[in-house]
Amino acid sequence: MKKNSYFTLVIIFLLAFSGILWNTVPEKNVNAQSPTILSVEPEILIDPTLTPGNIFTINVTVTDVTGLYGWEFKLFYLKSVLTVNSITFGPFLESAGATFTIDKSNPDYNTTHGLVWMADSLLAAPQGVDGTGTIASVTFEVTGIGSTKLDLTDTKLGTITGEPISHTIHDGYFSNIISQAKISITPNKIIDSTLEPCHQFTVNVTISNASNVNSWELKIFYRNDVLNVSDVSFGPFLQSSGPTTQIVKSMTDNYNETHGLVWLNETLTTPTGAFGDGILATITFHVEGVGETEISLKDTKLTDPVGQPLEHSSSSGYFNNVLMAKIFIYPEEIFDPTLTPGSRLNVKVKISEVTDLYGFKLNLTYENDILNCLGVLILPYQNESNFDSKVAWNDETGELSIQVNYKPPAEPITSFTPFTVAEIYFQVSGMGVSPLHLHDTSLINVEGGEIPHETRDGLIYIVIRDVAVVELYASKADAYSPSPLNIYPGELVNITVTVENKGNLTESFTVMLLYNNELIMNVTVTDLPPQGFQTISVIWNTSGFPPCYNATLNAYAVPVPYETNLEDNTFTDGIISITLIGDVNGDGIVNIYDVIQAGNAFGTYLGEPEYDERADINHDGTIDIYDLILIGLHFGESY
Numbered sequence: 001m002k003k004n005s006y007f008t009l010v011i012i013f014l015l016a017f018s019g020i021l022w023n024t025v026p027e028k029n030v031n032a033q034s035p036t037i038l039s040v041e042p043e044i045l046i047d048p049t050l051t052p053g054n055i056f057t058i059n060v061t062v063t064d065v066t067g068l069y070g071w072e073f074k075l076f077y078l079k080s081v082l083t084v085n086s087i088t089f090g091p092f093l094e095s096a097g098a099t100f101t102i103d104k105s106n107p108d109y110n111t112t113h114g115l116v117w118m119a120d121s122l123l124a125a126p127q128g129v130d131g132t133g134t135i136a137s138v139t140f141e142v143t144g145i146g147s148t149k150l151d152l153t154d155t156k157l158g159t160i161t162g163e164p165i166s167h168t169i170h171d172g173y174f175s176n177i178i179s180q181a182k183i184s185i186t187p188n189k190i191i192d193s194t195l196e197p198c199h200q201f202t203v204n205v206t207i208s209n210a211s212n213v214n215s216w217e218l219k220i221f222y223r224n225d226v227l228n229v230s231d232v233s234f235g236p237f238l239q240s241s242g243p244t245t246q247i248v249k250s251m252t253d254n255y256n257e258t259h260g261l262v263w264l265n266e267t268l269t270t271p272t273g274a275f276g277d278g279i280l281a282t283i284t285f286h287v288e289g290v291g292e293t294e295i296s297l298k299d300t301k302l303t304d305p306v307g308q309p310l311e312h313s314s315s316s317g318y319f320n321n322v323l324m325a326k327i328f329i330y331p332e333e334i335f336d337p338t339l340t341p342g343s344r345l346n347v348k349v350k351i352s353e354v355t356d357l358y359g360f361k362l363n364l365t366y367e368n369d370i371l372n373c374l375g376v377l378i379l380p381y382q383n384e385s386n387f388d389s390k391v392a393w394n395d396e397t398g399e400l401s402i403q404v405n406y407k408p409p410a411e412p413i414t415s416f417t418p419f420t421v422a423e424i425y426f427q428v429s430g431m432g433v434s435p436l437h438l439h440d441t442s443l444i445n446v447e448g449g450e451i452p453h454e455t456r457d458g459l460i461y462i463v464i465r466d467v468a469v470v471e472l473y474a475s476k477a478d479a480y481s482p483s484p485l486n487i488y489p490g491e492l493v494n495i496t497v498t499v500e501n502k503g504n505l506t507e508s509f510t511v512m513l514l515y516n517n518e519l520i521m522n523v524t525v526t527d528l529p530p531q532g533f534q535t536i537s538v539i540w541n542t543s544g545f546p547p548c549y550n551a552t553l554n555a556y557a558v559p560v561p562y563e564t565n566l567e568d569n570t571f572t573d574g575i576i577s578i579t580l581i582g583d584v585n586g587d588g589i590v591n592i593y594d595v596i597q598a599g600n601a602f603g604t605y606l607g608e609p610e611y612d613e614r615a616d617i618n619h620d621g622t623i624d625i626y627d628l629i630l631i632g633l634h635f636g637e638s639y
Contacts, residue, residue: 034064036157036165038073040150040172050142050176055085058150058172060136062092065157065165067128070121071135072102072156078148078271078306079114082174083107085139089120092133097125112271121158128160140174146212146273147175149306173308181210181310183218183280183300185317191353191416195321197287200230203295203317205264205281207237210302212273213310216280217301220262221255223293227319228253229262230284237278243269271305285319292320323416325354325443325451327362329436329458330418337562339462343428344374347436347458349402351443352418354451359405359444360421367434368398370462374425378404381419386410400424405444412446426460432504434460464503467525468568469511469555470533471498474576476619485574486614488581490543495520497536497555501528502568510558511536515551515576542578549578582634584614589638594631598623 041059050056060073071093089101102119109115118136122128150172157165186206195201205218216238222229234246247265255261264281268274295317302310330348339345351357366373373393380387386407393400402422406412413419436458443451473496474485487493501507506529513520523536545551553573559566582590584597601612606621615623617630 036065036167037063037170038152038155038157038167039063039170040075040152042172043170044173046173046175048176052142052144054142055139056142057137057139059090059134060138060152061090061132061134062157062167063132065132065167066130067159068093068130068157068165069125069128069160070119070156070158072119072154073117073136073152074154075116075138076109076113076149076151076153077116077140077174078112078146079107080112080144081142081146081148081176082140083114083143084116085141087116087118087139088137089118090134090136092131092135093120093122093129095133096122096127096129098123122160125160142176145177147173147177147304147306147308149173149308173306175304175308177211181213181302181312182208182315183216183297183302183312184208184315185220185295185297187317188315189318191318191320191323193321193323195287195319197289199287200284201287202282202284204235204279205283205297206278207280208277210237210277211275211310212304213238213275213302214271214273214305214307215265215267215301215303217265217299218263218280218314219298219300220264220283221259221294221296221298222285222319223258223291224253224255224260225258225289226287226291226293226321227260227285227295228288229260230286232262232264232284233282234264234266235279235281237276237280238266238268238274240278241268241272241274245269268305273305287321290322292318292322292324294318323353323355325357325453326352326418326456327360327438327441327443327453328352328418328456329364329438330420331458332456333459333461335461335463337463337465339428341428341430344425345428345460346423346425347460348420349422349424350418350420351415353416354443354453355414356445357413357415357443357451358410358446358448359403360442361403361444362401362441363439364400364402364424365435365437365439366398366400366426366460367432368395368429370428370430370432370434371398371426371460372429373400374427376400376402376425377423378402379420379422380404381413381415381421384410428462431462431464433462436460461505463505463562465505465507465560465563466502466565466568467507467509467528467557467560467563468500468502469497469557469571470500470568472496472553472555472571472573474553474573486577486579487542489545489578490541493540493542493576495538495540495553495555497523497538497571499525499528499534499536499555499557501530501532502565503560503563504530506530507560509560512554512556512558513538513540514554514556515540517554545578551576551578579614580634580637580639582617582631582637584612584631586614590631590634590636595628595635598628598631602628 039061041061100121104117107114152169152171184206186204238244245267250261250263253260297314297316300314302312330350372395376391378389388405390403438455443453445451475494508526511523528534555571557569584594598615601615601623604611617627
């Protein structure tokens, strides 16, 4: 457009904005409306510091609503955990005019629950309210230790004509307990060669450190050629808190070709919970054959009185009625970030569950660019002195061998518990991971025969831990992003961060996003492999920032333990300038000069020589009447 026509545009614009030339303003095309949601915020609140006597507040919010003229909801909660301290009607509806409010809350709604019942309607307002906001706030006082669903029911949203507004509901959940429960097979290991076929034995399924358990469920698998299940009985743990419903969902030795299954469930009939330690169930097994099997706990579940899952761990059991000797490296893994080239360490070779041992030999390989062998110490069983030994190692190939033979009058060794037969001393020569691999092993009995056995290798980590931020980029979330980045208050900024794991260990760590050293948010990076990269993209809402405000973005990777190189943990981006909407020339006031400057660029598009990015108020890549309307909307405003 020619520059000498801008005065005509200015006049047209001012007439249009004052309503003289047009009665209506054409609307832009918009996406289909998002579904309306009525929510408890925060949706999940788990905080063990909120003990009896403390208070906290939740908001009931409506999202993406159109034409809201009135609302109503009921919210139920367990009064053994919470009681209402106060309620407040939110500002969302009141922003459109006077309202009529109703509070029919009842803290003693029934024997178990309290009720928040609220309603609000506009009075003689010309239209309803659009958008997202808070319709009510409820402040609770904590009365006990437990958990409760904040259950939204009978919710109603209506228009000015009394028509219901379709919506979905997001309930809330509160808990001030964190379960550290553990479900275990007890005893966890049964190794007994006298438990021959046709014998029976029992194990208990136990729970420890339990909090507020209302229901449990679990499956137990076992090899059906070694064991069959004879009987199942439910233990007293849950029943100590009241009557229960007990279900044996499955008790079969033929779950599949190789395994049997016991599948149990128990639930309290009232919304209460059990605490502490106890027995969930007792299982009686019949020995079918000679061998070994894991008594495997799977699909374990714990829930609280409102049906929410409780965090817990589980531990399976083991049965063996044929002794299987073992030779293994102890500890199985060494992970010590303080180990660096020149450091020294040692591992032990142990044997367990062996009968009539009279000698052994082994070969072991290690990574020779990570470890050097300094020596081997033979440790005879119970200080026996009647033996011969042979030891050799070669750091060029990373090979080590040990051979020990007992001789009369030494007694054969029988031991079910582990005992040490040798210690191996290493020096760290490089960074990395070195397996300690046992191979070509032999356990010899008093008659010179081979003793069947298993081996278990070791593993040594000599690690580098180094996480880094390698890139940080900010762009407008809903439009193109010229540089430098100028935005208006309330606009969304897309922050893109790339991090790298420069170490040799898979890492999980936190990345802090900041502006002017103020926290925007924390982002968790999980299981980033060595030499791996990950890109994080988040949206930053700049609402609340004043115009004429400059923000410098930073991304900071919180150091992992034993990280020494911290120089690459921080990355700083350029300046983000938050400007006054409509201030095209940047002089701090929206006036006729801004209209003139926008008029000069009217009708141009991104990429054209006369295009002016600051005049593109709505950031759609073109300067048109919508931009001039926005300048007029803010005409006269200043910093």
